Amino acid sequence: MAEKSVPTRTVTGRALAVLDTFDAKHRRQSLASIARRAELPLTTVHRLVHELENQNALVRGSDGDYEIGSKIWRLGLLASVHSELREVALPYMEDVYQLHNDAVQIAVLDGLRCLIVERIAGSRTLEVISKPGSRLALHATGVGKVLLAHGDAELQKAVLNSLDRFTEQTITDPGILETQLKTIKVQGFAKTQEELAEGAVSIAVPLRGKGGNVIAALGIVAPSDGRDLGKLVPVMQVTGAALSRKLVEAGLGDAARLQAGS
Amino acid sequence: MAEKSVPTRTVTGRALAVLDTFDAKHRRQSLASIARRAELPLTTVHRLVHELENQNALVRGSDGDYEIGSKIWRLGLLASVHSELREVALPYMEDVYQLHNDAVQIAVLDGLRCLIVERIAGSRTLEVISKPGSRLALHATGVGKVLLAHGDAELQKAVLNSLDRFTEQTITDPGILETQLKTIKVQGFAKTQEELAEGAVSIAVPLRGKGGNVIAALGIVAPSDGRDLGKLVPVMQVTGAALSRKLVEAGLGDAARLQAGS
DNA sequence: TCAGAAACTTCCATCACATGAAACTTTAGT
DNA sequence: ACTAAAGTTTCATGTGATGGAAGTTTCTGA
Incomplete structure (x- = not known):
């Protein structure tokens, strides 16, 4: 089930551990910071980082800090989670967005979290907790609950055993x-009420691939201003079904290609 | 100077060589295909690929083919070429696009080629040779010529010594x-006349960072329908200058952070 | 201005881990 | 059914990764 910082004994594993220390909160890091976060000896990291830099997997800024380089970026654009799902889904997401200008997002399963693949939101949307690439808790988001509800027993068990609290309303x-x-x-739909962040509610529906397997989730996030999001459930379900059909047509109905973790 | 398929003697190098076999033309590959293209023994690739798969750097579809996984995708989004440059530049590109609905693109230097970072184009644009992530020849594109003209002597020498021909008009x-x-x-601007592809002409201007260094290029590509693109030069130069100022403000004026290979 | 620390870099003796040939299993093609 | 190609497993060998130690450079603060 991954998630553990399995102290990989292989070189490739270490190299990936180095890359893995980079996230939205740590887009630029010093050598020492990378070493600390990867829990590897400084010397080892030093060598690995140099190698990665030579291959443009990392770039070194003039201040000495490292960040993700163009090679990784270029490769990332080839992932089908990116180009394909995005391409097919965006028009539908746009439709939903037009309704009330609430944030619309699509997520897939990634280990024990949900990975936000694409998101449309106005600039005046609340706090931006999620943006493409973010990984959020499964039990505190609409899209997450949908994915979890349709996940296998093993996944549910793992998640149910560690329910972090984020707000007063988080279900633990x-x-x-x-x-x-x-x-x-x-x-056929999930909702959350300020379970991940105060003031935000959401509705989400499953996106199904070949054979009806749930491969992703489509969700809408709105400020909790008394408006009844429930009224949007039918729209979301219809949109979800239409998009699901498109995904299968586009040959994206294969969960293994979209999902990530075991 | 890279570009050569230096048969790296390090494990990290081999792992990256495996990833590097993926490109727009080879988004999904079999194990054997990867091995062939990486010029590595099948067994070795087999082991590396498994490792990469376990870490979600690669995903295996149900038909056995591999493709870039969510980890690489997620990391790629952290590259500043992506999020930062893109974010700052898009509004300006949009403005230029509105003029005549010609394709607009931004590129940075990547080794001996230019890397397309972002592109706006209508659906009815000619052939799509370039899209985000593509790497094109420096001597046959507008943006490439700009980057080359402002590049150092070493770069120019390397490029001038191997001028591939793409069309009748390519300068060799x-x-x-x-x-x-x-x-x-x-x-302060470059133009091309069907030098990369028949029927396409382009204009490009430099984008300057701190201290006036050229860190990227902004270009427009149009069908060669007799229209005089030359009239657009002033607009492009003004836009380029305005965008350059924004880039410096946004702290992106550091070439080392945008550019890639030496 | 200087001392001390933290970050970074280089070196190298040791051995862990990658290597890839060979043999075997599975899948496709005719 | 037969053949070829793709994929997988095994394992003896030694190459290249390892990381402690020591040196260098860059911060920090007084």
Whole structure:
């Protein structure tokens, strides 16, 4: 189930561990910072980083800090989560966005979290917790709950055993969440009420691929201003179904190609 | 100076060589294909690929083919060529695009080629030779000529010594190109006339960072339908200058952070 | 201005881990 | 059914990764 910082004993693993120290909060790092975060000896990191730099996997700024280089960027654009799903889904997301200008997003499963693949939002949207590339908790987001509800037993078990709290409303009781998941599976949509961040509510529906497997989730996030998001459920479900059909047509119905973790 | 398929003697190098076999033309590959293209023994590739798959750097589709995975994608989004340059430049590119709906693009230097960072184009634009992530020849594109004209002597020498021909009009004479480069540097813009592809002409101007260093190029590509692109030169220069100022403000004026290979 | 620390770099003796040939299994093609 | 190609597993060998130690450079603060 990954997620553990398995102290890989292979060189490739170490190299990836080095790259993995980079995230939205650490886009530029010093050598020492990389070493600390990767939990590897400074000398080893020093060598690896140099190698990665020579190959343009990392770039070194004039201040000595490293950041992700053009090679990784170029390769990343080839991922089908990026170009394909994005291309097919954007028009549909745009439609939903037009309704009330609420943030619209699509997510896939990535290990024990959900990975935001694409997102449309106005500039005046609340706090931006999620943007493409973010990985959020499965139990506190609409899209996450949908993916979790349709996930296998192993995944559910792993997630239910470690429910982090984010707000007053976050569901941390495995029993309650389990019941919700069952409802979500039956009703075909999930909702959250300020469970990840105060003032934000969401609705999400599954996107299905070949054979009806859930391969992604489509969600809408809005400020909790008393408006009844429930009214949007039918629209979301219709859009979700239409998009699902398109995804299968486009040959993206294969979960293995979109999803990530085991 | 890279570019050569230096058969790296390091593990990290081999792993990157494996990843490097993926490009727009080879987004999904079998194990054997990867091995052939990386020029590595099948067994070795087999092991590396497995490792990369475990770390989600690669994903294996149900048909056995591999493709770039979510980890690389996620990391790629952190590259500043992507998020920062893109974010700052898009509004300006949009403005230029509105003029005649010609394709607009921004490129940076990447080794001996120019790397297309962002591109706006209508759906009815000619053939799409370039899209984000593409690497084109420096001597046959507008943006490439700009970057080359402002590049250092070492770069110019390397490029001038291997001028591939793409069309009837491609400049393959080092002397002629060298003269053009000098003119470009003085006049502040470059143009091409069907030098990379028949039927396409382009204009490009430099984008300058801190201290006036050229860090990228802004270009426009149009069908060669008799229209006089020359009239657009002033607009491009003004836009380029404005965008340059914004880039410096945004702290992106540091060439080392944008450019890639030496 | 200087001392001390932290970040970075170089060196190299040791051995862990990558290597790839060979043999075997599975999948496609006719 | 037969053949070829793709994919997988195994393992003896030694190459190239390792990381402690020591040296250099760059910060920090007084």
